[in-house]
Amino acid sequence: MRGKQSLFYHILIFVIAQLVWLSLLGLWIYWYVSNYIIFEKVGDQVSPQLVYDVQNAIPFILGLILLVGLSFITALIFRHLNVQLRITQLYDNFISNVTHELKSPLSSIQLYLETLRQRNVPAEKQKEFISMIVKDTDRLQSLINSILEISAQEKNKQMHDYQIYRSGDIVKGLLEESFEKFRVKKESYSINGDAPCEILAGKDSLKIIFDNLIDNAVKYSIANLIVEVNLSCNANKFTVEFSDNGIGISAKEHKKIFNKFYRIYNRDIPNVKGTGLGLYRVKEIVKAHGGNISVTSDSGKIGTIFKIEMPVYHHSKKRFFKGFLNKKQEITNGR
Known part of the structure; x- marks a missing residue:
């Protein structure tokens, strides 16, 4: 509540400041135009020193530039302040959620x-x-x-134990472990597709990805949970499509859900708890593996699809993956 009041006051101050600037600008323009009209009408009857010329416009133009510049700077300051307030609000929500998650x-x-x-x-x-x-x-x-x-x-200090795996073997094994961990029944999920390509990945990191996706699917499913995972690969990319039958995610939140501390509130499931770190963590891990993650969903419709793409490992392109490996490693079958 305090955060909302603070945000309201800052918005009010910003609006008042802009009204003051606009009022000043309006008065300035009025003064300039009035003088110009007067000089146009009676310019021949007054002293030559009072006649309007280009030099008289220079202070006005410089002042106008200064005024616009100050308005622009004010807008930037307000935007930065607004971002900081939102981050603070998200952080406060995170502290509250973590406290509950620890207390339970x-x-x-x-x-x-x-x-x-x-x-x-x-x-x-x-x-x-x-x-x-x-x-x-x-x-x-x-x-x-x-x-x-x-x-x-x-802090760029997290170490991923990168090894070369056959993607289908390692991913299917980790998915089975995650489904078992969250007590998802065999008839509630399916893993489809064959992906014989090789990937360079950290096994524990992949496990974190699937744990978070399955945890969200369980939390945000109103009806009986159904999860479908499709694996595929081509010459360059290994793809995992993870779909569930949970509540949809509105298009405006597709990017926000990967932000740190961000959580979606849904009135149909008001008691879902979490830290707001899960999908942020997933995104960072996927990015650390040279891949990307996207979401397809719509609010009010059933189901969400997360699509993860990772580069396929090629022995001929070891230089590309050199930064991931600290030492020479053998190809490891997923276990």
Whole structure:
């Protein structure tokens, strides 16, 4: 609420400043035109020193240029301030979301531990509680790691363990792991296509990409989840098309969803939580692999398609990939 009020006041100040500049400009033009008309009518009857000439226009022209320049600078300052305010608002939302994401598993862990300490819990139930504690601990660890890795990405310190993989093998294996991790039933997803081409990639980084896409598909699906993944490759590009039957994304948000801290609010699913880092992280990883990611979707329609394209590894073009590899590595089959 405070952020919205601050933004309103800054907009109000900007509008008032522009009205002042425009009023001054209008008065200036009025003064100049009035004098010009007077001199045109009575110029022959007044002293020659008062007759209008080109030199009299120079201060006006210079002042007009200065006025326009100041208006332009004011607009730039306002634009920069507006961007900073939006970033601050996104950051505040991020802090709030992260706090909730940390608090939920911690509260759950505390509840299980208190139950184990204060009650005589059967052995079978103890195993179940311990399993849930481990799950929540993994969730916490994953969140902390994602924040640390985002920080490392922005400082260009994140290391990707690049190796050469046969794309179809590695991607299918990682997708199966991710679907199992998020408990997606076998009948709810399909992996189609054969991609025998080779790619240079970090296995853990690819896993992060698919984890985030599947996590979003699960969160933003209203009906029974259906995910379809299509793999293909040509001479130069390896392509993954990841489609789900979740809520659509409006065209105006297609680029915004890859921004840091940005989250979509949908009234149909108001309780979806997250940090706003998932797709930003996906975009940065894909970019670090020399690829690009795009989205096809429409608000109000079912389904979203994420398309990831990565360069195919060619032994004849090792120089292009040299920056990815720190040492000579053998071709590794995806496992």
